[in-house]
Amino acid sequence: MRWVWVPLVVVALLAGASWSAAGPATCALGVPTIKLGVQGAASGPHADYGRQIEMGAQLAIEEINAAGGILGCRLEMRFMDEELRPATAVRNARFLVTEWGAHFLYGVDSSGSAMALGPVLRELDRIQFFTHAATHRLTEELVAQQKIKQIVRVSAPVYQDAVAAWLFRDRRDVRRWATIGADYEYGYATWAIFREQMRRLRPDVEFVGAAWAPFLTTDFSPHIAAVMATNPDGIIATPWAGEAVTLLRQALLQGVFDRIKVWFQAMGGSVDVLEGISQEVKEGRFQGKLYATARYIHNWPNTETNRSFVSRFAKRWNRMPNYSAETTYSAIYITKAAVERARSLQTDRVIAALQGMRIETPAGVRVFRSEDHQFVYAVPAGKVVWDPRYPIAVLGELKVFDPKDYWRWPPFRPLELSK
Amino acid sequence: MEVLAYQGLIGLSSAMYLWLISAGLTIIFGVLGVLNFAHGSLFMLGAYLGYTLYGVVGLPFGVAVLASMAAVALLGAAVERGLLRPLYGLDPSYQLLLTFGLVLFLDDLAKLVWGGVFRIPPIPPWLQGSVVLFGRPYPLYNAFLMATGALVGGGLWVLFDRTWWGRAVRATAADRDMAAALGIRTPGVFSSVFMLGSALAALGGALSTPVRPVAPGIGAAMIVQAFIITVIGGLGNLRGAFAGSLLVGVLSSYGTLWFPEFELFFVFAIMAAVLLVRPQGLFAR
Structure with missing residues (x-):
């Protein structure tokens, strides 16, 4: 009689293995995983920014996955070196969306890369959460004037x-x-x-x-x-x-x-x-x-959210978080909030879910500005x-x-x- | 007037980095006929080794610089013997492809060993501080660089003009077959010249570490300027490289003062002007 349990245990183990390999069977969005394409400068004197972008993204993804993912869907990341070159950033974005299948994009460090990416995002119809590039033209010209809705900036601009x-x-x-x-x-x-x-x-x-x-x-x-x-x-x-x-x-x-x-x-x-x-x-x-x-400093604001983030980041990476780490980390939590609100990965529905968003992040409360898709917060x-x-x-x-x-x-x- | 003099002195110290890297580049081209794209990567390796030996291991700065030069010189010998020698009889494009490949390889190797982030150790205590020149503090480190550059210039002159080795090198550069017929071991000359050029690049790199960041790719920025200088001075001409370095270093410094809007363009404007007047370079025979 006790041998009856053996096949049941095998089935349970196989089910567990398939959950961990391909995400829970209960992903409400109908995808094996939600793919996040991330870019940053990973070489040269500015390379620490890309490294921090990667560390911030990784930490957010690990935390979200450990808590059950977004609507039951696990997150997966692919990081690429932007090299601070607009042509590389564009090539990476195209690869991440068309070859790898990214649902959302994050980064980049250079303003030049950001400006080059803008029109490509409209063509690819993927939202990019900009987490460092600071030129005011990205949001003022490309979003407010040219209406490239796929651009969202989480980091403070050159202002x-x-x-x-x-x-x-x-x-x-x-x-x-x-x-x-x-x-x-x-x-x-x-x-x-x-x-x-x-x-x-x-x-x-x-x-x-x-x-x-x-x-x-x-x-x-x-x-x-x-x-x-x-x-x-x-x-x-x-x-x-x-x-x-x-x-x-x-x-x-x-x-x-x-x-x-x-x-x-x-x-x-x-x-x-x-x-x-x-x-x-x-x-x-x-x-x-x-x-x-x-665009964020680790010793401000003195909130539980920030203290906890800094502590977890330092424990995970043995470094203090840079602003590009915080902005990317927050961008992924903003994605989570928007997708959960939209219950969809479609660009239009996620952007609609961002409208009026006011969200607590380590850097403080960020408020979505609908005219130019810029999150406003004080540093x-x-x-x-x-x-x-x-x-x-x-x-x-x-x-x-x-x-x-x-x-x-x-x-x-x-x-x-x-x- | 004091502003001009001070700006010129700042330019002179910048010129010394350019001199150290372009001297090696032009010596290698003048004797071996190899336009070594990877010369900037040897500068970068010298900087990384200097940083590691001085900033991490804790060797005295001077020892770290000399050890970096020796290590990069040995690497240069290996590259010359193992990779370049089989290509001497072939079309020059093979050398260009090989040395360009080396750039990519060495940059990625540096990234693997030292990581992608920049490194910058403290300035040696004996080189901190400044002396007052033209009413303003002039960094001791910059003065040290000028002295080193001048010493290297003098040393190279003695080496090439006053030693048997120098005569053998000049003979080999003038006519490789005739030199061999006269009993000069030209393969050995080639190796030693490549080692010397590599060591000079490493010297520039190692000396830069306390005041400039070391990171993968820094060689690329240096090699562009070094090429400009060798073109201005005349390819393969050591005196030309020295004069070209001074010209670019000092005029760029004045360009920053007078035409800050066109700083990037300024170096190329100097090269274009020289090429218009003397296409073969200032010192080419």
């Missing part, structure tokens, strides 16, 4: 970099501003929006110098020397990732921090930058004059400090401003971009 104007509006001793800018759209847009905001807040300031460094610049010495020749009080710098670390170290070598009053490193609140300059911060070599922001700016509670330098003396003050709002008027 965030203009928070510097608000941060220093009361510093009457900082009147002469210069930039060491990334020599492409992101750098130009930051400088343009910063100047626009600053002129409004502080008509007395002057913009005295600019030097532009292209991608993969390794020697910023001429740029630093050229800008310092204009005797600025403050410098706003937009090279990011490894280039930001290089720039700051070379600025220290030229004694820049002895001569200026403030330096704002736009995305200097990023974990890879803070790791790279930790020793110098600890030694006080920036003399308390280095300020930064990011603070602050001074780069050493806090013994953390293994790396962090942003301290945080100031949070209402996005209503420093973000651009529809109807959008074109922004004059120039070097």
Whole structure:
């Protein structure tokens, strides 16, 4: 009699194996798995961003799958190197959708790649959740004007970099501003929006110098020397990732921090930058004059959601989460919320489900702006400090401003971009 | 005036990196006739080894730089003997394909060994700080680079003009068959020249680590500038490479000061101007 149980056990084991291999039999969306195609820079001085995008996505997927997936469907990810090249990003997107069968896309790091992807997304009819590329044109032009509905941005756009104007509006001793800018759209847009905001807040300031460094610049010495020749009080710098670390170290070598009053490193609140300059911060070599922001910083907001995310991320990866990790992590949870609301993977229905969405994420509450498919949330700016509670330098003396003050709002008027 | 002088000095230190990498490139082309696309990757390997030996293992900076040069020189010897030698009699396009393949291989190898993220160790304490020049602090590290570049230039001049080995190299470069007939072991000369060029690339890379990020692909950015310099100076001409490096380094620095909008274009404009006036390069005979 007891042998009767053997086939039953075998059947149960086989059923279990098929669940783990192909997803639960109860997937309400009729697909074996929901496929997420993810892209980010995975090589060169900016490679940590792609790595963080991948880590954030992986963590979200593991958590969601462990909790039963989305409507019973398991998630599956494929990550590809964007190489910060628009042609590569487009090729990857086409592969991910047409060959691999991605239902949703995530990433990318470069604004150039984002702008190239926009029209392709309409053709592929797949939603891409942008989690780093910051150009305002992505949402203002491609969504609000050209109505490419497949674009959704979860990360704060280049507006965030203009928070510097608000941060220093009361510093009457900082009147002469210069930039060491990334020599492409992101750098130009930051400088343009910063100047626009600053002129409004502080008509007395002057913009005295600019030097532009292209991608993969390794020697910023001429740029630093050229800008310092204009005797600025403050410098706003937009090279990011490894280039930001290089720039700051070379600025220290030229004694820049002895001569200026403030330096704002736009995305200097990023974990890879803070790791790279930790020793110098600890030694006080920036003399308390280095300020930064990011599109999320791990020590703000002080909510249970954020603390828990940071703790789980650090436990899983032995690193602090960068903003590209948080934005991608949140984008996947936004996908989950939208798909559960739409009960469909169809683009139109998922976009309809995003309308009016207000969702708690590690970075705080994000609110979907229907005119341009931009999620709105606040990120603070602050001074780069050493806090013994953390293994790396962090942003301290945080100031949070209402996005209503420093973000651009529809109807959008074109922004004059120039070097 | 002080601004101009300071900007020029900053340009001079940038020129030294360019000099170290283009010197090796032009020596290899001048003697072996090989346009080595992978020369930038040797710069990158030198940087990674310098970072590892100095920043991770903890060797003194100078020892780490010399060990990186030696390791990359040995790799250069292996590449010359194992990969390039069978191609000497064939169409030059085979060499280009091979060295381009090496670029892809070495970049991916670096990614496998060191990962995709950038690395940047601390500056050696004895090279931190600055000296005041033209009323502004000038980094000691940049001054050190200029001194090193000048030493390398002097050393190469002695090596090529005042030693038996240098005469053998020049003879081989002028007429390979005649040199062999005179008893010079030309295969050995080729290997040693390739090793020297590789070591120079590694020197540039290792010296860059404390102030520049090391990451896969950094060689690609360097090799483009090195090619521009060798074209400006005259392919295969060492004096031309030195002058071309100074020209590009210093004028680029002034370009950043005067024409920040056209910085990227500026280097190519210099090359175009030289090619219009002297298509064979400034120092080609």
